[in-house]
Structure formats: C-alpha cells, structure tokens
Amino acid sequence: MKSSQTAYVILGLLSIESRQSGYDMRRTIQGSVGYFWGESYGQIYPTLRRLTAEGLITPHGQAAKGRPAKGRGGRQEYSLTAVGHARLREWLALPYRRDPPRDEFLLKLFFGRDAGPEVSERHLREFQEQNRRLLATIEEIGRIGTEKNAQHPHFRYWILTLEYGVARIRAALEWSERAMEVLEQMESEAGRRAGKKTRRPAKRRS
C-alpha cells in the first residue's frame, strides 16, 4: 500500500525503459539521477519483490520461480504493469515531500569556531573539490544524455533537473570562494595575535 520512495524510483525507471534488472537500475540511477538520489541493493531487491507481489511490476522470462539463480545468467528483468504505471502517475501528481534537511558540512562549519579556522578551511576545501567533481560529473551526464537522448520525450525534463544541479553547484562554489577568504582572514588574525613564531591559536596541545 504505502510505498517507499524507492518503489517509485523503480516504477519511474521502468516507465522510461522496460526490461531492467535490479542491477541495471542501480547503475542507471547512478548515471542519471545520481547527484540527487541514491539507492542501495539492500533496498532495491526487497522492493522489487514487494512490487512484484503487489502486481505493479512483472518479472520477465521463467519468472523467478525456484531458487534465486545467481551469477551472470541469474539476471532477472522487470517491466511495468498497467497498474504500476497508473500508480506512478498517481504518485507524480501528489505533492512532493521535502525530506528533513541534514547537512553535516554546514553543521561542522556552524560549530566551527571551537576547532579553529584551519579545521573549517580543510572542510571547505574538501567541499570545493567535491563540488567540482560533481559539476564535472553532471556536465558529463548532460553531454552523453544530449548526444543519445535528445529525441527522447523525457529529455526536456531531464535537462531541467540537470540545470538545477549545475545552478546549485555553481552557487556553492561561488560562495565557497568568499567563505575561504573569510577563513583565511581569520587565520591571519589568529596568527598575528599569537605572535610571530606560530600562527596557531594557543589552544593546541600535542
């Protein structure tokens, strides 16, 4: 009845392309919505079963009877049923729920003064690198997607989400430049206060 978000990702993916296995889905997710959504196998496989039991998707081929059938041949593909498709559309029309925000980077920055500016600076640098990598990834996704899917009816929705990702990351990077200056400023102040020998605030012990 009340399906998790994972279920809808699966339905959505199958609505775009039939005959995907759990393994496929995970890879598709990483290569398309990866920058704003993630799923683990531990979540995908059980959900696949549940959706099958509920009749929202159907397995293909000999249909999963008997043992799990491991190994490369053990591949089990699924497709959407009409019911599943209807269910997806229902869900799409429902207001999205915004999940409680949790950003540990910001949390550490917020409490950062206790650790001294060098620590925050380190986190910030990591943040920048991460965002640059992410930007590269998104742009790559966009490039590949445009090459081979420009005709696809979903295409325009896809670029919308991509563009949002790009906008968000660019904003983060711009902010991070300014933030870095602030932190460097604070460090040099701390250094001056501490005298010439060390630029560390006195606190440090071994």
Added chain:
Amino acid sequence: MKSSQTAYVILGLLSIESRQSGYDMRRTIQGSVGYFWGESYGQIYPTLRRLTAEGLITPHGQAAKGRPAKGRGGRQEYSLTAVGHARLREWLALPYRRDPPRDEFLLKLFFGRDAGPEVSERHLREFQEQNRRLLATIEEIGRIGTEKNAQHPHFRYWILTLEYGVARIRAALEWSERAMEVLEQMESEAGRRAGKKTRRPAKRRS
C-alpha cells in the same frame, strides 16, 4: 562510543550556551540551523540520557533522579563536561560525511513527463513558494542574529552558513524562473497539438 549526529548537535549547542534543556535545544535548532538541520524529541531525549551516561554532559540541579518529573517545573538542564567538549572538538576535526542525497522534488521533475507539464508546474510553483519562505526565514534569522550576537565569537561562522543558505536559495529561485518558462512553453505546445477546445493533453480521464 560511536555517536549519532544528533549527539554532536547537542554537544555543539551546549558548547555555545550552557544550561539548556531538551526542549530548549529543539527550539534553538529550529531558530538557528533549522534550514539545514532538524531534530525531533524522539531523538533528542534518548540521546540526552545516553550522553549523560557516557559522561559527556551533566544534568543540573537535583539531577534527574527518581521519576521523570513532568510539567513546566520538570525542566532538566544540561551542560557540557570537559570530556564532552573534547569529544566535540574531535568530531569537528573529522572529515564530514556527506549523506546520500534525496530530493523528491527533483525526482518527480525527472519523471515528470509521464504526468504532463501541468503537474510539474504545480510542483515547481510550490517549490518557489517554499524557497521564498525559506529565504525570508533565513534573512530573519540573520537579522536577529546580527542584532544580538555580533560580538559573539561564533558569529562569523554563523553568517558563513547563513550566506550559503541564501546563495543556494537564490540559485534555486533563479533556476525556477527559467524552468517555469520551459514548462509553460511545453504546455502551450501540448495545447496547440490538442486543438483549440482544450489545452490539456488527451490523456486525462474523469
């Protein structure tokens, strides 16, 4: 030993201001880091106990012996211990972990074509309103914070996080303007294809 993030929020809050109760903390969180962090009572109170047991915080006053002591007088305040403070600093120095991203708004937009542009437009409009409200909130937090805390040693870290929030939201709003145009464009195309009588794509039933 391995403490949840909630534990560190508590330690952090107490490092800034002592003698807070669980109730206080929740309100403080909402009024300061609320736009990037949330906590529920169901998480705070158990954690408070655990942290007390581990000696990272101490209860004040008659110290929590006997019954829970409900009602307005039942207020139990806590402060950081030296160990707790050390632990906070340790955690601050550790690399932040980035939690798996999950944005249902983007997910629905990504799969949006199945529901037609009107649906996505509705979500987008909600998204805009939400972000405008959030922007107002953050700016309010910033205003109040600047008025009464400009001297506070943590102040510069706080504005950094606030500014990030503002930057992120502004980017979201700018993007949303462009996105709205795209969706409207799609709608008018769909309307044209469907003839003069209705501007809805044929799909609709009921």
Added chain:
DNA sequence: ACACACATGTAATTGGTTACATGATTTC
C-alpha cells in the same frame, strides 16, 4: 474555564546502509 506554551518522554514503525555470502562469465 480554557487554551496555549512549556516540558518530558516512550513505542511502533520505517527507511535505509553496510557488510556479508554466493557464484557465473568475461577479459587479460
């Protein structure tokens, strides 16, 4: 008298990650 804000907590449930286990097939 009533509503509201203060104040603390528990139980049930969910949603999810991580680590593990297994094994086939391709490629080098």
Added chain:
DNA sequence: GAAATCATGTAACCAATTACATGTGTGT
C-alpha cells in the same frame, strides 16, 4: 587461472520520524 564485472540476495544494525501519553504553569 586470476581479476574484474555481472548479478542477486540476506542479516544486522541504526537513525530517525510519528504518534501517543502525560502533565504544569501562564495569560486571557
């Protein structure tokens, strides 16, 4: 024949939300 990749799954754990339960003091 070793390593990488394809492929499926389970068990243990954990973090967190939600809904509930309880009760006091203050302001109108």
